[in-house]
Amino acid sequence: MMIDLIGGGSLGLLYGGKLAAAGADVRLWCRTPEQAAKLASRGITIRDADGGTESQAKAGSFFAGPLEGFAEAWTARPGRWILLMTKQKDTEEASRMSAGRLASGKRATDHPPGVVCFQNGYGHMEKLEKLLPGWPLYAAVTTEGAKRADACEVVHAGAGTTWLGPAGREHARHMEERPEELVQMLQKAGFSAVLANDIDRRIYRKLLVNSVINPLTALWNVPNGELLASSERLRTMSMLLQEALAVYDASGIAWEEDIWDQILEVCRATAGNISSMLKDVRNGAETEIDWINGAVIGLANQAGVRAPLHELMVGLVKGLSIREE
Structure with missing residues (x-):
């Protein structure tokens, strides 16, 4: 079972390294030839939070290459799964350069690989549906903590759980292809992996958590735990959450009654x-x-309501950096 991972960032190194160390057949595709060359010569080292060696995938135990070579390599030797590990903003471009080249022209296949998307946020699945029509698309939600130290090394900052499932009604038909083999391989590699039939709910839950925590840590320049340091910060977090919940209500999206407590617990569990x-x-x-x-x-726009606090967050975070057009 060949597994292709797109992206050599923190998640790509963590999952690729642990899968390769567990004996999986792995190809890791990077944005730059320079990183690919380093991975081919040095392998992947996964450190624990204290700096010790948690796991290693030695050079030669997996393939590493630049993303431009994906389509040719896949055509010569098709893989079973593609794990998209890029950030949300890079996902569409990376997909076009990889799976997108298979889905068009002579590289089309009657048996396309399963594509698993590990991105934060919401909206990318719809774009991938258009890029990869008829392909089995899955979403993944993970609470694994990872931080890339350099091109070949990643710190596993905290163990979590990875849920996989078809996102949206359009993908529910793929549940008959239940990816137990991939889940079992992830478990063999040491991940807590679960096949979920409620992945949409988990995506919306993570969106709530990220929409409260991420912009405020960016604006206040603090680690996650420092959001709990004052009543003013907690009040701002609560205001953001309440506005998002009103949007969910207007959109007919269910949410959990203890979501506020869950957000506080995420801040505590990832304090540093x-x-x-x-x-x-x-x-x-x-x-x-x-x-x-x-x-x-x-x-909010689709539901005909406003989310002015979230609009403010977008403007303020974007305003932190000024780029020339």
Whole structure:
């Protein structure tokens, strides 16, 4: 069972490294040839939160290559699964460069691989449906904590759970292809992986959590746990959540009664973690604000209501960096 992972970031290194170390047949596709060359020569090292070696995938135990070579390699040796590990903002482009080249022209196949999307936020599945019509598409929600240290090393900051399932009614038909083999391989690699038939609910739950935590950590330049440090911060978090819940109500999206307590627990459990949005701001990189708080705004627009606080979050986070047109 060949598994192709698209993206050599924190999740790509974590999942690719642990899968390869467990004996899975892995190909890891990177944005740059330079990272691919380093991975081919050094392998992948996964550190625990204390800096010790948790796992290693030695050089030669997996294939690493630049994304441009994916389609040719897949055509020569088809894979069973494609795990999209890029950030939301890069997903469409990475998909076009990889699976998209298989879905068009001479590379089309009657038996396309299953595609599993690990992105935060909401809205990317609809774009992939158009890019990969008729392909079995799955969404993944994970609470694994990972931070890339360099091109070949990742820190496993905290163990979590990975849920996989078909997102939306249009993909429910693929549940008959239940990906037990992939879930079992992830479990063999040491992940807590679960096949879920309620993945949409989990996606919407994670969107709520991220839309409250991520922009505020980015704006206040604090780790997750510091959001609980004052009543003013808690009040702002609550206001963001209440507005998002009103949008969910207007959209007919169910939410859990204890979601506020869940958000507080995420802050406590990841107290020392730097959110991906804050990391992007510090690095001067484009954030995922349009796919997180922007997704809440999109739901509000579809329901005919407003989400002014989330609109403010988008403007403020984008205003942290000024780029020339």
